[in-house]
Amino acid sequence: MALRIVIDVLIGIGLVFALAGTKGILKMPDTFCRMQASTCINTMGVIGVALGALLYAIFIMGSTSAAIKIAVIALLIITINPIGSHAIAKGAYRAGIRPDKPMEIDDLGRDLENE
Amino acid sequence: MQKTRFPAVLSTFVLCFAFWVLLTWSFEIQELAAGAVVSLAAALFASRFFIQEKAFRLVHPRRFFSLLVYVFVFLGELLKANLDVARRCFGGCKDVNPGIVKVPVDLPDGYAEAMLANSITLTPGTITLDIAEEDGKDYYYIHWIDVAETDRVKAGEIIKGRMEKWIGRIWK
Amino acid sequence: MSDILIFSVAFACLAFINLYRLVKGPTAADRMVAGDAADTLICCAMILFSIFSGRGIYLDIAIVGALLGIIDTLLVGRYLEGRGWNDGAADRH
Numbered sequence: 442m443a444l445r446i447v448i449d450v451l452i453g454i455g456l457v458f459a460l461a462g463t464k465g466i467l468k469m470p471d472t473f474c475r476m477q478a479s480t481c482i483n484t485m486g487v488i489g490v491a492l493g494a495l496l497y498a499i500f501i502m503g504s505t506s507a508a509i510k511i512a513v514i515a516l517l518i519i520t521i522n523p524i525g526s527h528a529i530a531k532g533a534y535r536a537g538i539r540p541d542k543p544m545e546i547d548d549l550g551r552d553l554e555n556e
Numbered sequence: 557m558q559k560t561r562f563p564a565v566l567s568t569f570v571l572c573f574a575f576w577v578l579l580t581w582s583f584e585i586q587e588l589a590a591g592a593v594v595s596l597a598a599a600l601f602a603s604r605f606f607i608q609e610k611a612f613r614l615v616h617p618r619r620f621f622s623l624l625v626y627v628f629v630f631l632g633e634l635l636k637a638n639l640d641v642a643r644r645c646f647g648g649c650k651d652v653n654p655g656i657v658k659v660p661v662d663l664p665d666g667y668a669e670a671m672l673a674n675s676i677t678l679t680p681g682t683i684t685l686d687i688a689e690e691d692g693k694d695y696y697y698i699h700w701i702d703v704a705e706t707d708r709v710k711a712g713e714i715i716k717g718r719m720e721k722w723i724g725r726i727w728k
Numbered sequence: 729m730s731d732i733l734i735f736s737v738a739f740a741c742l743a744f745i746n747l748y749r750l751v752k753g754p755t756a757a758d759r760m761v762a763g764d765a766a767d768t769l770i771c772c773a774m775i776l777f778s779i780f781s782g783r784g785i786y787l788d789i790a791i792v793g794a795l796l797g798i799i800d801t802l803l804v805g806r807y808l809e810g811r812g813w814n815d816g817a818a819d820r821h
Contacts, residue, residue, distance in 0.1 A: 452735050452776070459769060461642035463742050466749050466765055468649040472757050473683070475749070477701045478645055479765045480680040485638040490739075490772045497732070497779050506581040510787040511775055513578060514794060518768060521798045523677035525764060528805030530683045530699065533757035536808045545655035546706050549685055549697040552658070579788065 444500055448493045455489025462486065471540030476530055483522045491515035560600065564607040569599040609667070619726055626722040633679055633717055641680040641701065655703035656685065659696045659712040663720065668727035669694060675719055682715055736776035743769040760804045767797035 458481050465478020491511055498508040534549065572595035580587055614620060644651050663669050673684040673696060685697040698715060705711040746769065749762035771790045778786035 449731060452732075455772065456735060456738055458638060458642055459739065459742050459772070461645040462765060463745055463769075465641070465645035465649060466746060466762055468645075470649065470652065471654070472755060472761075473699050474649075474652055474654055474701060475758060476683060476761050477641060477681055477699075479761050480678065480683075481638055481641050481645070482765050483768055484634055484678060484680065485642075487768065487772060490775060494775050494779050502779065502782065504784075506578075507779065507784055507787060509578060509581075510784070510791070511779075514771065514775065514787065514790050517791065518771065518794050519678065520674075521794075522764075522768070523674040525798045525801030525805065527673070527677050527684055528802050529757055529760055529764075529808070531685050532805040532808030532810075533755070534685055536757075536810060538755050538757055540654065545653055545703040547656050548658035549656045552688070552697075579791075 444496065448496050451489050451493035451496070453489075455486045455493065458482065458484075458489065459486035470542070472533055472538050473530065473540065476526060480526065483518060483526075487515055487518050560604050563610070563612060564603040565599045567612060568603040568606050569595050572598050619728075622722060622725040626719070626726060629718055629722055630675060633719060637679045637681050644701070651702075653702050654699065655706075656697055656699050657703065657706065657711045657715075658708055659698055659715060660708060661694050661696055661712070661716075661720070663694075663724055664727055668723050671727075672716070672720060672723050675723075676715060732776055732780040736773045736780060739769050739773035739776065743773065756804065756808060760801060764797060764801050767793060771797075 462478050462480075462482035465481065466475050469475045469478050491514065494511050495508055498504055498511060539550075573591055576591035576595055577583075577588075580591070614623065661669060661672065663672060669687065673687065676682050676696070676698060677684050681701045683699045685699055688695050688697070700711075700715065703711075705714055743766040746762045746766040750759050750766065753759045753762060771794050774786045774790040774793070778784065778790070
């Protein structure tokens with residue numbers, strides 16, 4: 442029973458961070474801030490869900506292959522997602538997408554103008 | 557175009573075969589033989605794109621121990637940054653002050669720089685946009701959700717934290 | 729047992745909420761970010777549904793979904809950058 446409580450708390454933590462990321466994606470003021478909020482889903486949300494599901498698969502289902510597959514899915518999402526995030530952010534900046542409000546400091550735009 | 561070398565083929569083969577066993581999860585001799593043939597073909601064709609330098613670099617006690625310590629250092633940073641961004645999201649999304657800062661980086665080779673850039677991107681609140689070289693030093697352009705410091709070196713200390721030191725130990 | 733199912737349905741609902749930004753978003757990057765987040769959330773929902781129903785096939789689908797989600801994000805990123813694929817090939821020769 443204590444194990445079920447631990448599993449539910451871990452998945453609940455993942456759900457809370459996923460909710461935070463979703464709210465950020467809907468409400469943040471500009472494109473780059475929305476990307477920052479979506480990183481929340483890709484890291485803590487996935488880690489919480491994967492840890493909970495891993496404990497469930499090992500101790501309640503007793504299935505080793507499911508546990509290893511869950512660990513591999515979490516590792517894949519966590520190691521590969523920054524590449525896509527980086528590509529989409531760089532592409533958006535090069536395509537001329539800027540926030541409505543001027544940014545506090547913009548080193549990349551200044552260096553691009555000097556080239 | 558790089559030539560195909562034996563250590564690169566061997567390490568790509570081990571990775572592909574591990575993935576095959578993982579997906580099928582049956583240990584009959586026929587399935588394992590089919591997996592070995594497919595993995596060998598994939599390794600022969602793809603290893604020169606996949607591994608450019610020394611293939612078994614991480615099989616070394618000091619580097620492997622540094623990698624294990626780095627995972628925990630990184631998880632700590634991740635948890636802190638996640639709590640910060642989640643607080644901003646639940647607090648109405650008005651508490652942001654975005655900007656792009658240019659941060660110097662001092663690491664031995666390209667793999668280490670790519671690893672640090674991916675770690676920074678994975679931390680909520682910072683995204684690496686580009687890497688540029690100026691006067692023999694490398695710089696990251698980092699989009700930061702809350703610019704607390706506009707000076708380059710101090711901003712770099714805040715963003716990179718302890719991650720740069722441990723990545724330098726892994727790839728030394 | 730059934731609380732795992734409730735969590736799974738909650739993740740799927742969050743993915744549907746993300747579709748609002750995918751339909752409305754003013755720029756292509758916004759749509760792509762929302763699509764990527766929905767992809768990850770569907771992956772989480774599929775992991776939870778797999779351990780709820782005890783069938784391993786959903787985990788394989790989740791692996792393939794995660795890999796394909798990254799590839800289309802990379803494609804749209806390269807497209808937005810506006811340089812095409814030929815630059816890298818020109819460097820290599």
